[in-house]
Amino acid sequence: MTLDAYAAHANGHHHFQLSIAAPTGPDHYKKLHLAGMGKLLDYVNLMAYDFAGGWGNCSGHNANLYQNSQNPNATPFDADSAVKFYMKEGIPAEKLVLGMPIYGRSFQGTTGIGQPYSGVGSGSWENGIWNYKILPKAGSTLMYDGVAKAYYTYDTSTKELISYDPPDMIKRKVTYLKGLGLGGNMFWEASSDKKGADSLIGISSSSLGQVDSTQNYLHYPNSQYDNIRKGLQ
Template identity: 45%
Template sequence: MRFALSSQVAAAALLLASPTSAQVNPLQALSNVPQTNYNNATQARTGLVSAAIPLEAVKALGGFLEGSLGSLFGGLIPRSTKQARADSYASYKTTLYYPNWDIYARNYQIENLPASKLTHVLYSFANVNATTGEVYLSDNWADIDRGRPSGDTKNLYGSLASLYKLKKNNRQLKTLLSIGGASYSPNFAGPAGTASGRAKFAQSAVQLLMHHGFDGLDIDWEFPSDSTQAANYLRLMQTVRAQLSSYSKQLSGAPQFLLTAAVSAGPDKYNLLNITALNSVLDMWNLMAYDYSGPWDKVVGHQANLFVNTSNSASTPFNSDYVIKQYIAKGASARKMILGMPLYGRQFAQATAPGKAFSGTGSTGSWEAGIWDYKAIPASGSSSTFKIYTDTQAIASWSYDSSSKMLISFDTPQITRAKANYVTSRGLGGGMWWEGNGDFAATDSRSLIAAFTNVITQRDTTQNVLSYPYSKWDNVRAGMP
């Protein structure tokens, strides 16, 4: 598509440039992006959960500079030495969610992870007992038993043994146990509302970390629904942080275990949170900056755009730039903000273009109707009917097959490089993806993770933890010899 030339288009074009060709200071080039308000509402799915969000919250905010340049160096909680602290501030995170069900139909194993490109892997998901608050593994066979010889009850097997071995061979790779997700999130509210429930949650979560060799915990509660739950969410995070600190003090060198959270791009969700207080206990805000549009909408929208398209506002009901600025304005450190990106595409049937009407998702998809793994796009069509388009103002892309009238909103390598440029220009903490199975191998030129890491080469090299002397598993205590 073609758009009228504006300061925002010029800024977006700069982001789309290759890292070697961008000679202009992007902070300066983006300082005059106009502001726009939209005062209607839509139904959107942010972070895999539906939420009605007013579009008055969606703005094209001016520039990348806002306030002091000190935000570029906002504080990640240090893990050990002064040098590690400095390295953490000066480098970027590349974080990938790995669901434990990927070993089944998708046949995507721990060994398939692009470990050299990643700084963090979030192993998903542990469940929560809705009554007691106990955190427990959701699939023992996949997580700890697969490959276990008959009679061996003393050693760790399964995907978690493979994950420990992977991080042992890639010392920059930190592993976190992600708790919750969309399916298990209803189980948080009850135990989070009592001191005993929060204590049980924290104690059992840290025990899983201790036994299975994780470097931290990721809390994926989707989402606290009112002010009471939001207050309990903060109390839960504070309790978990205290438990992590207590465990750390028992170990040689007192390593800093990580606490992160998957958070919504929906204003009705994040406006409930005490972001300043949460920022003091969190190491990373994993922003689910995707699912901005889908079958719940009346017109086709981009699902993961950076900016608003002022010429076609219906196609950009949300934009990541606004959301990130809101989190920072409310107290989040810029260097803790991690930009989430999809490794999948959302399909719109009987469509013509972004901002126009469609009818459903169609019956096709990689694993569910309307959702395609990125590596499976294009889903159909021939060279004469299938094309890929880029919205250079919104920083978004889509494919369209004119014969089947199928439109798929997804990120291309070009868009991913632009997002990497955005992360560095804005002084953010890095990038995150849901989820690993959707990408090409990192050695493939089409890989989105590779596209991002080819731009952001200065990545977090803080070493992971390998010593777990209190693990119940013999091979974990021994360092997985």
């Protein structure tokens, strides 16, 4: 209501969007009043990543699409279960946005995916997190879990496993979300991406076929950032 009132005062025609970053863990999303949220929100951005990390007992996929009942330790969470729950509880498919990571999570001293590990090691900006633009690491082999629909690399000499989304996984996820009629996808976060043909954002854009364009009404002339001061012109 506040946004609508502001729009009427400031412009009279423009609809200011209201969206949230939403959880993909059932302990959290089952507490949400999704039917009501579906009526009010323009987009629900699912944070479909950080499914496994240093808080768990076993190495796991960072952003898998599905569960793997053959290796449950590798898939404590999955994107598809969250997507289906949100839709069932009242969020229109076209308002759901699938989040994708532009980074990988590492596990050291492990024999494979879904196995115990000794630590997460260092990272690009936080222990256990590596920017996509430096992956895969030299000496590692890219592996694919066809059940969970997720990739990871493993180095047999260092016993380091890193779960991340390479270009092919972005294409698979775009195919998935288009098949369900979802509203699109988002990324966290842009500075970790590669340039050129291996850019995950670029691959997503070309795979989707079109990019939504919304008129910008941002006015923040005192911002410390040049692009914001100029209204993203």
